[in-house]
Amino acid sequence: MSRKVMVVDDEPKIRLLLSLALKKAGFAVVEAGDGQIALEKIPGEQPHLIISDINMPNMDGWEFCWNLRRTEEFKEIPLVFLTTRSEVPDRIRGLESGADDFISKPFDAVELVARVKVILKRVYGEDLPPLDISALPTDMIISKRYQIKKLVGRGGMGSVYRANDKELGVEVAMKFLKPELGRDPIVLQRFKREIVLARKIVHHNVVRIHDLGEHRGTRYISMEYITGKSLKFKIRKFGAMSVEETVSIVKPICSALEAIHALDIIHRDLKPQNILIDEQGIVKVVDFGIAHGGDSTEITTSGGLIGTPAYMSPEQVSGDPVDRRSDLYSFGIIMFEMLSGKLPFYSDLPAALVMKHLTDEAPILADVLPQIPQKFSDIVAKLMEKNPDQRYNSVQELMAEIDTLS
């Protein structure tokens, strides 16, 4: 990963010279004309190191450094002063304001790059290659805190590992995001927003989200580790379920969805792979909200939808706005699969599958399984309506209907 250096100087010529020297050495460079501008740019740019002039209009180097050291998030960024002033008192003032080093003007490009490299190495360690998230070695330490134990599985967004949180002595699940997802600042911003919301959900049937972290340029989400299997695994292994068992799993999913929807989060990726059942048989819903975009735009890799459209509503596959009722459609597909062991729509080709959700009439459960109570078949059919207006309006409405069955 290339390191980013911020160059703060009011003289465009000096900025240009510094930028050229740094870029030639392989650094990314961002420029600012004075301390005030630099402070404004830092949150968006997140530089690894700052080189700053001292004499500047608006906010001089000392004041800039002093302000920087008082921000919680950026106080650790190393800062090097570039100065013609070689008097000892000025340097002392620089150190007191929080500078790490000095480079004298006129500067020697080779010395400048050498100093920058030494500081970066001291602060961030070796510039190691990015993580290969599909094969992290066992016992590897992430962010000085998590010890990788085992690959749990791979999905559309990245890879999930079981790890040991050494700080708290508990197991966690860590989802490492594919590099292309972590690089886009808009996508990242959205992730962060969703995670802030997701962390607010404390519910027996919702997997707890802990944190969003970064290690060697790779983003990860840490969350509660669920010892158990996914609903997909269960369906694959044991096939169709009885009405009683289906209801016993559907009810906690409803309860989880109710909590998620109450915070105005749409799951967007409800599918049996994202429904985990722990060793005590407790149902846990995972991956809500964060899997896809915050509005009608889905995060895409190579221009396609992430994951399989097998459970996605017609509005979602067409890129139209989604709402709670889109999750209810996915829920209908899941219930159909639980009861019959089969998907209502299927094709190996994602494009053909998308077309089926859009145009094909959903099969009637009671036709496939004559022994199923008619009421149950009607509930599933209503969930799978193409037009969201024809579905239930809320999970509560669905729950009320299911309650009349038992």
Ligand SMILES: Nc1ncnc2c1ncn2[C@@H]1O[C@H](COP(=O)(O)OP(=O)(O)OP(=O)(O)O)[C@@H](O)[C@H]1O
């Ligand atoms: N918190 C967790 N605890 C235990 N296992 C988990 C946890 N989160 C995910 N898993 C498992 O890790 C595997 C990979 O999950 P991942 O979410 O990456 O893929 P997915 O659910 O198939 O697709 P998607 O990326 O669309 O969510 C799955 O088998 C899932 O059951």
Ligand SMILES: [Mg+2]
């Ligand atoms: Mg998942």
